[in-house]
Amino acid sequence: MPRTRIATVLVVPLLVMVAACGSGGSSDSTPKSSGNAECTYTDDGREAAKKVDLPPGTPVTKKPTTVNISTNRGDIKATLNGDTTPCTVNSFLSLAKQGYFDDTKCHRLHITDYFVLQCGDPTGTGQGGPGYVYDDELSGQESYPAGTLAMANSGENTNGSQFFIVFKDSPFPPSYTVFGHVNAAGLKLVQGIAAEGIGTPSNNPQLGPGDGTPKSPVVIHTVK
Template sequence: MTFSTFSKISIAALMIASTSSSATIVEFTTSQGNFKVNLHDETTPVTVANFLKYINDGDYNNTVVHRVEPEFVMQAGGFEFSGDFPLRSITTDSAIKNEPVYSNVRGTIAMAKVANNENSATSQWFVNLSDNSAGSASLDTQNGGFAVFGEIIEGMENIDTIAAIPRCNTIPMPDFTAAQCSDANFVPGTENFVTIETVIIFDATVNTAGNLAAIKNTSKTTAPEPTPPKSASGGGSIAWFSLFFTGAIALRRRFK
C-alpha cells in the first residue's frame, strides 16, 4: 500500500469517525438573551433529526415562550404572536417516536407531548429549570418518560431570567401589568412576549460530544407512573398548550 493510498484511507476514516461522534450545537437568539444547546445526535437521533428539521425550515423563528413554571420548566416551540389572542399555533410535522435515554435534570432540553401518548412529540420543547427526573415531577418515568435530546452549554442565566419574568397565567410577559393581564379585551404588543427570534445551527461539524455530561435515564423501566405535580397544566406535566391557552386568556387572566 502506498503512502498516498494509506493517507486517503486514514483521512476517510477520520471523517467517518468525526461524523459519527459529532454533536450539533444550535443557538437560540431571543428577546431576553441567547443560549446554546448541544444536541445528542447519536443517542437520540430521531428526536434530534426532528428538531433540526424545524430549525432548518425556519419554523421556530419568531415564536414565543408560551409557558413558564418556576423551578420546573420553560416551554416553547409551538406558538407565535400575530397581533391578537389567542396565540397562533405553528404548522407541525408528524409525531415522532419517544427516545427517553437521558434524565430530565436542570439545564437539559426535552420534547413536550400529549398526555397519555408516549409517541406524540412534534414541535414543542422545554428546558428543565430544576432536576425534574423524579419526585413530584418524575419526568423520567411519566407518560413513557420525556425525551431529553440536548444540554444547555451556554446562556442558562438568560433562561433563568426568562423564568423570573412576571407571568400572565403561565406566559412570561415583560412590561405587562396585572391590570392589563386581567383585562380580557386588552391586546399586548410584541414587546410583551419573550420572542425566539432565530434558531440556527451554530456548529454542525466539530466533535463536541465529549464535552457533554449527560445523565442516563435508568428509572423508566422500573418506576411506577407518578401523579403529575400540582404546578403542571396537565397532560403528564408537559402537555401541549393549545387547549389551555385558547380558553384561559379568553375566560380569565391571572397575573403572577
C-alpha cells in the same frame, strides 16, 4: 413543559407542558426511534402551525452538534444529542432549517414543581405543531436537571415541535425525550426569565398559580 397538545410537555403534571405528562418511559435501554438509524415521521391529521416539509428519514447527524437559539432576551446555545436521540435531533434541525421556530413566542413558563420554559409552537397557544409526530427516544433512565433540553408531548410517541428548557432540577418521570442541554449562560438567561414570574396564568386549575405565560415576552428569532 411540556406541550398543551407541552401541552403537548406535561400531560397533567404539566399539561402539554410538556402538553402532558404522558406515560412513563420504557425500561428498554434502546431508544425507540433510533433503531436502524432510520426515522419515521407520521402525519398527525392536524393542520401544521407553519407549513414545513417532513424531515428526512435518515438522520442528518448521529453526533452531538451545537445550535444557537437566538431570542429577544439573548442567545441560548445548546448541544444536541444526535448520538442518543438521532430522530429527535433530526426533526429539530429540519424545523430550524425551514425557519419553523423563527419569530415564535415561548408560550409557557412553569415556576413551581417542574421549572420549565416551553417553546416551539408558532401559534403561541400550546396547541400548535408541525403536522407530524414521531416516537419517543427513551432509555427509561432519563432525568431532568437544570439545563436539560427535552421534548414536550401529550402522551407516548406524540413528539412534534414543542420543547422545553429546564431551569431548576425537575422531578419529571422519564417520559420526555432528552435531546440536549443548554450552556451555563443560556441557563442563567432562562433562570432570569423565570425569576420575573408569570404574566397571564394558565386557565388549567390543575397546574396551579405557577404556570402561565412568561411575564415578559420571550421570542425566538432564529435557531441555527
